[in-house]
Amino acid sequence: MTVYLPIAELSVNIFIILGMGAAVGFLSGMFGVGGGFLITPLLIFYNIPPVVAVATGANQVVASSISGAITHFRRGTLDMKLGTVLLVGGLLGATVGVWIFSWLRRVGQLDLFISLLYVVLLGAIGTLMLMESLRAMRRAKQNQPLPLKRPGQHNWVHRLPLKMRFKKSRIYLSAIPIVVLGFVIGVLTSIMGVGGGFIMVPAMIYLLRIPTNVVVGTSLFQIIFVTAYTTMVQAATNYAVDIVLATILMIAGVIGAQYGVRVGQKLRGEQLRALLALLVLAVGIRLAIALVVKPQDVYSIAVGGLSY
Template sequence: MTIYLPIAELSVNVLIILGMGAAVGFLSGMFGVGGGFLITPLLIFYNIPPVVAVATGANQVVASSISGAITHFRRGTIDIKLGTVLLLGGLAGATLGIWIFAALRRIGQLDLVISLAYVLLLGSVGSLMLAESISALRRAKRNETMPLRRPGHHGWIHRLPLKVRFKKSKIYLSIIPVAGLGFCIGILTSVMGVGGGFIMVPAMIYLLRIPTNVVVGTSLFQIIFVSAYTVIVQATANYTVDIVLAFVLMIAGVIGAQYGVRVGQKLRGEQLRALLALLVLAVGIRLAVELVLPPADIYSVISSGSGF
């Protein structure tokens, strides 16, 4: 069963697209990530043009994140105040990222930049996460605990000004690193079509020292609004959002996310991080292989628009 995608200008198997959306939605709910780091490469692997994959993938991120965030909201595991600070930084970053996206598209380097950025980002983040997860699993096996900081000893982040007390997360922290993290995620969302949860979740846990039980829901809260903003601007300014593709992905993603949340609640934090790290690395390796292998079609026909 095939459907035609008007913006991507090709026909695709709707069952494959539904499967992609459901799988990414499941992972979104289980890991607390938007899923864009996975859906965008999957769409590219399926021959969807990268510019369309990035913009449309962000739409699926919104759907999956909403579904997962609703569940976390009901359980009271979202820090709205912290999420709002992340959101403000994210909107600013997304605005800059959309400008970068348009500039790269004009000079014809967008596809290459997207692929290279994914390989570098997923490879580095996945490697760091996997190393930490293996270390945590070993400590858990030996019944060891992670060394705690000495009382009164704080890193440079805790010495920054403009501190605010986030009661839900039980932390007293400057809004500068929080907004800065949101800003960086906003750029990634608009340029690469990712929700950014695979970076934001580890950063919130290890860098900002936010409790794990609040991190996932708060991450999804920020991802919803930044991704939605990106989709709207990409659709109106760059005309790269394929509504048909987005609708199919959205339906499947919402369903998959509900099941993902249930599974995620049954796994330990170390196990979740290890699985996410392996997934991130697998996608990065697959993209790297695509970059070095020769294309199947070396030559392509481009219409000049002259009528001949």
């Protein structure tokens, strides 16, 4: 059964889109990630124009992050003040990001830039995660205890001015690195169509030394508002959000996620992380191959006089 996507302007098989949404939803539930970094490349592999894939991916992340954020809010593991400071940076970043996005589209380098960013980020994160999980697996085998890292240790980040007190997180930290982190994530959201949790969570834990229990809830809080804002700005400037595509993906995604969570609870942490790392690397490699293989046709047509 085919369905016409009015913004992407092409007909697609509804079952492939449903399957994609369910599979990514399942993985995101299993690994506790938003899934934007998987859905956008998959849509591009399925010939959805990258412009539409990125804008629609951001919209899909809103739906997949919201139920997690509600849970954390109920449990009280969400630092509103910290989230708001992150959000200020995130909204600024998303605005700049959409501006860069439109400019790249005008000069005809958007598709390349999206692919390059994905290759670099997925490659780096996949490698780091794989190394970390292999080390953990080896350690578990030898029954070695985890090396203790003192979370109270200070680094250069903690010497910056403009300090603020975050009561819920029980930290006293400069607003500058938080806004900068939010800004970077906001730029990535608007250019890549991701929530950015896979970068934000490690950065908050290792760089800002924010207590682990509030990190996930707080990052989800930031992600919801930044992706929602990005969806609206993308809709207003690039007319690139496909509501039909997004709705199909979201419905399949939230259902898939429920089953993913159940499977994820039965698997061991380090094995799970190794699996996710392999998946991330595979997507990155697939995108890298597309960049270096000679395209079928070196010419392409875009409607409109956009190069001026």
